[in-house]
Amino acid sequence: MMVQLTINGELKQADVPPETTLLKMLREYLNLTGAKLGCDVGDCGTCTVIVDGESVNSCLMLAARAAGSEITTIEGLANAQQLHPIQQSFEELGALQCGFCGPGMIMSAKNLLDKNPEPSNAEIRDALSGNLCRCTGYTKIIEAVADAGQAMNSAEA
Amino acid sequence: MRPFDYIAPSSAQEAIALLAENGDSACPLAGGTDLIVDLKHDAGTINLLVDVSCIPEFRGIKETPEGLRIGSMVTFGEIMAADVCREMTPAIVAGAHTIGAVQTRNLGTVGGNLVTCVPSADIAPSLLVLDARVTITGPDGSREIPIEEFFVGPRKTSLQPNELLESILIPQDALGKPSKFLKHGLRKGQALALVNAAASLRLDTDGETLVEPRLALGAVAPVPLRAIETEAFLAGKPATDAVIAEAAEIAVTEAKPIDDFRASADYRRQIIRTFAKRVLTRSVEIAKTT
Amino acid sequence: MATRTKDVQTDADELVTAREARAPAKQPLTLPADDPVAFPLQLPESKARLQTPAVGQRATRPDGRLHGLGQTQYIDDLTFPHMIHAKVLRSEHAHARIVSIDTSSAEAMPGVLATLTGKEIPRNSFGPTLQDQPVLADDVVRHRGDGVAAVAAVTEQIAADALEKIKVEYEPLRPVFDPLEALGDDAPRIHGGDTNIYASKVIKKGDVEKAFAESDHVFERRYQTQMVEHVPLEPHASIASWDGNGRVSIWSSLGRITLGREDLARTLELPQSKIRLIGTIVGGNFGGKNEITNEPILAMLSRKTGRPVKSVFTRGDEFVSSTIRHPFTMDYKTGVMNDGTIIARKIRIILDGGAYCSWTGTTIGKGSILAPGPYNIDNIHVEAYAVYTNKTTTGAMRGFGAPQVCFAYESQMDEIAHKLGIDPLEIRLKNAFSEGSSSPTSQTLQAVAIKESLNQAAQRFGWKEWQA
Numbered sequence: 001m002m003v004q005l006t007i008n009g010e011l012k013q014a015d016v017p018p019e020t021t022l023l024k025m026l027r028e029y030l031n032l033t034g035a036k037l038g039c040d041v042g043d044c045g046t047c048t049v050i051v052d053g054e055s056v057n058s059c060l061m062l063a064a065r066a067a068g069s070e071i072t073t074i075e076g077l078a079n080a081q082q083l084h085p086i087q088q089s090f091e092e093l094g095a096l097q098c099g100f101c102g103p104g105m106i107m108s109a110k111n112l113l114d115k116n117p118e119p120s121n122a123e124i125r126d127a128l129s130g131n132l133c134r135c136t137g138y139t140k141i142i143e144a145v146a147d148a149g150q151a152m153n154s155a156e157a
Numbered sequence: 158m159r160p161f162d163y164i165a166p167s168s169a170q171e172a173i174a175l176l177a178e179n180g181d182s183a184c185p186l187a188g189g190t191d192l193i194v195d196l197k198h199d200a201g202t203i204n205l206l207v208d209v210s211c212i213p214e215f216r217g218i219k220e221t222p223e224g225l226r227i228g229s230m231v232t233f234g235e236i237m238a239a240d241v242c243r244e245m246t247p248a249i250v251a252g253a254h255t256i257g258a259v260q261t262r263n264l265g266t267v268g269g270n271l272v273t274c275v276p277s278a279d280i281a282p283s284l285l286v287l288d289a290r291v292t293i294t295g296p297d298g299s300r301e302i303p304i305e306e307f308f309v310g311p312r313k314t315s316l317q318p319n320e321l322l323e324s325i326l327i328p329q330d331a332l333g334k335p336s337k338f339l340k341h342g343l344r345k346g347q348a349l350a351l352v353n354a355a356a357s358l359r360l361d362t363d364g365e366t367l368v369e370p371r372l373a374l375g376a377v378a379p380v381p382l383r384a385i386e387t388e389a390f391l392a393g394k395p396a397t398d399a400v401i402a403e404a405a406e407i408a409v410t411e412a413k414p415i416d417d418f419r420a421s422a423d424y425r426r427q428i429i430r431t432f433a434k435r436v437l438t439r440s441v442e443i444a445k446t447t
Numbered sequence: 448m449a450t451r452t453k454d455v456q457t458d459a460d461e462l463v464t465a466r467e468a469r470a471p472a473k474q475p476l477t478l479p480a481d482d483p484v485a486f487p488l489q490l491p492e493s494k495a496r497l498q499t500p501a502v503g504q505r506a507t508r509p510d511g512r513l514h515g516l517g518q519t520q521y522i523d524d525l526t527f528p529h530m531i532h533a534k535v536l537r538s539e540h541a542h543a544r545i546v547s548i549d550t551s552s553a554e555a556m557p558g559v560l561a562t563l564t565g566k567e568i569p570r571n572s573f574g575p576t577l578q579d580q581p582v583l584a585d586d587v588v589r590h591r592g593d594g595v596a597a598v599a600a601v602t603e604q605i606a607a608d609a610l611e612k613i614k615v616e617y618e619p620l621r622p623v624f625d626p627l628e629a630l631g632d633d634a635p636r637i638h639g640g641d642t643n644i645y646a647s648k649v650i651k652k653g654d655v656e657k658a659f660a661e662s663d664h665v666f667e668r669r670y671q672t673q674m675v676e677h678v679p680l681e682p683h684a685s686i687a688s689w690d691g692n693g694r695v696s697i698w699s700s701l702g703r704i705t706l707g708r709e710d711l712a713r714t715l716e717l718p719q720s721k722i723r724l725i726g727t728i729v730g731g732n733f734g735g736k737n738e739i740t741n742e743p744i745l746a747m748l749s750r751k752t753g754r755p756v757k758s759v760f761t762r763g764d765e766f767v768s769s770t771i772r773h774p775f776t777m778d779y780k781t782g783v784m785n786d787g788t789i790i791a792r793k794i795r796i797i798l799d800g801g802a803y804c805s806w807t808g809t810t811i812g813k814g815s816i817l818a819p820g821p822y823n824i825d826n827i828h829v830e831a832y833a834v835y836t837n838k839t840t841t842g843a844m845r846g847f848g849a850p851q852v853c854f855a856y857e858s859q860m861d862e863i864a865h866k867l868g869i870d871p872l873e874i875r876l877k878n879a880f881s882e883g884s885s886s887p888t889s890q891t892l893q894a895v896a897i898k899e900s901l902n903q904a905a906q907r908f909g910w911k912e913w914q915a
Binding site: 001017018019021040041042043045048051054055056057059060061062064065108111112126127129130131 | 194206259261345
């Protein structure tokens with residue numbers, strides 16, 4: 001079935017079998033391989049993207065369900081001039097090691113900071129509880145999210 | 158995943174007709190957080206998913222004269238964000254908050270959680286103690302039943318073939334009722350409840366006597382359980398620590414926890430005792446300050 | 448089709464409006480016409496490369512840029528024209544003889560391009576120490592994760608469906624799961640021969656029996672550790688493709704590509720000059736990606752079909768088929784004087800060695816040497832044995848035996864301290880290595896900082912205050 005969605009501000013479409021998940025459509029039909037396949041059952045969060053303003057496990061969402069929606073993926077954060085503040089903070093604070101959890105982690109962080117610009121440590125942990133990381137122990141990731149929040153706030157001020 | 162067809166009807170009648178037409182080879186799709194995982198494992202006879210998540214009657218949180226009506230396809234994220242839920246039904250918001258993680262809460266629906274009907278359904282205890290009623294719609298029209306009658310057994314509800322859960326009503330006089338929900342899992346997030354519990358109650362005009370006490374326990378019986386005997390014991394008694402402690406003992410006897418790889422029945426009994434005390438005590442505290 | 452957000456009659460609409468009002472971007476984003484954003488790669492210059500002392504300098508990870516952009520290419524992110532997908536059928540039994548494998552129904556399925564069984568592998572054995580592991584089991588399966596056949600098809604789903612059409616006839620054999628049972632005389636011999644023990648190590652120093660006789664106290668206890676799976680977030684993945692010069696290129700999440708190339712040369716009976724093995728950024732390894740898994744299978748399927756072939760482990764495969772940490776059963780006997788000085792330690796370790804040897808050689812060595820702990824003990828006797836069981840292959844996992852023995856000797860240290868009424872910190876300081884101490888294998892140790900570390904840590908934790 002022909003599925004049309006808006007991804008990172010651009011209208012895209014692909015003819016996919018109905019059982020295709022949003023994750024598979026992004027990775028295999030639209031060449032957006034930022035979202036990852038870590039478990040395929042919605043536990044690890046590496047597939048996290050933002051659909052109509054809410055972060056979701058794209059491995060559990062059918063592409064057909066997402067038709068007509070606005071999707072933001074990791075590929076839509078930076079522009080040709082600059083990194084998104086979250087990407088900037090993650091890089092400066094050395095938040096990622098192998099990087100596999102990165103796209104999902106950053107999308108969850110974006111979802112949090114877009115709604116709650118000054119989250120407490122506990123709120124950051126809660127917001128990221130659907131994103132697993134096996135390398136880092138999470139400490140620098142949490143610091144980077146807090147740091148990015150401050151950067152985003154002072155940009156607005 | 159095995160191939161299947163997908164259709165998103167825009168009315169309940171359309172959805173019901175599709176399900177009736179296709180029998181065992183069709184099933185309704187809500188948030189997909191359980192169903193899609195199951196289909197990846199083994200699709201069985203399913204070759205058509207009927208997406209019910211956009212049907213207007215199943216969406217939205219509306220304040221009505223009867224009470225607060227929550228559409229079955231409202232997600233846990235939406236419940237947590239809705240001011241009216243935060244103010245009037247905090248125990249439901251608390252229950253929603255313990256489910257999965259942010260991403261699963263943005264997909265998962267109240268209706269899906271109730272229809273999947275596992276004993277540990279985290280949204281159930283709060284709904285039970287707030288006297289929720291569910292509206293079911295099917296080929297023969299709509300019907301409304303108290304939520305206790307909805308849960309029949311593990312993964313078995315009282316939905317008849319081709320019936321769909323339309324909405325959940327929190328009656329007017331349960332809105333704002335002092336209540337508390339707790340969940341205990343092996344982790345703080347993405348955890349199955351070993352035990353979950355909710356209580357609601359009011360205090361009489363003397364500020365001491367328990368009125369309309371409710372206690373519900375999850376994951377410790379084949380279905381989410383209203384602790385009827387405990388409630389009967391509490392009604393009309395003074396809200397003291399001793400009374401609550403005694404009530405907790407009764408709650409332990411009403412529950413039927415099992416040993417499984419997550420915890421022993423004995424450990425679960427200890428949690429029931431502690432949680433029963435905590436949810437009742439906290440509800441009393443709230444009642445005293447309102 | 449109606450979309451969700453338009454139907455929500457909550458104050459979610461207000462949420463959206465409020466959020467848009469807070470939106471951070473001051474300038475509208477100008478995205479280039481094609482996606483994803485091609486970000487100019489001006490990597491941060493690390494001062495660590497200049498002629499200045501590196502220690503103390505900030506060194507930003509160069510790969511952090513692409514990770515953050517989501518543009519790091521892991522194996523599963525790579526595609527090649529005409530690429531097809533492979534799946535491996537795993538054993539139904541923990542221990543069984545393979546009587547027959549019939550792949551004909553799978554081969555007949557539309558979309559299936561080739562199948563493979565163990566008999567077709569030119570040299571069906573590999574391993575870093577003992578070459579006891581088959582690429583695909585062809586006579587006996589020794590654990591549930593053993594592969595018995597593989598399929599290559601145009602889509603992953605067809606390959607998975609084709610696995611169900613492969614008929615394997617098994618003759619179940621008696622399995623053994625407990626390593627101590629596997630030591631017994633009547634345990635089934637998993638790799639034939641007259642014992643399931645396949646590796647051993649003995650370390651002796653001084654005279655333990657004499658020292659036990661002289662000890663004021665003797666402590667004896669058994670400690671056991673469990674199976675641990677690495678759970679790298681990126682599942683094992685590889686792609687194989689041949690070129691017109693008869694050379695195979697393999698992209699793999701494998702960590703040790705030199706060793707991998709040797710194993711491929713051996714199993715495929717190809718000269719190394721015909722094998723190009725490309726490792727890329729790995730999404731987590733921790734020791735679990737130290738040896739080949741499906742690579743020879745993919746090479747053969749690619750040769751058969753003339754197409755690039757990719758396979759990615761499912762998360763289920765990761766738990767059942769990829770290597771895990773060795774469970775240890777450790778018997779510690781420790782002779783101690785009244786003042787807390789340890790004068791003798793006798794240790795017997797049984798390593799649950801899984802179905803195949805894999806990295807047991809390194810694990811048993813390291814585990815044995817470290818077993819007495821970082822303590823000055825003059826009389827030591829360590830005996831370690833690795834024994835086959837019909838469970839998941841035990842391989843390398845961070846520490847190679849060190850974490851397991853650490854659990855044992857530190858637990859016992861606390862027990863000794865408690866029994867003798869000595870502060871747990873003091874008893875460690877009393878026995879710990881110092882500069883120039885001798886290891887259990889009589890290596891003179893240098894740059895030893897145990898006591899300084901313990902003392903600094905104790906100070907930061909507030910140990911004395913907490914004890915008071």
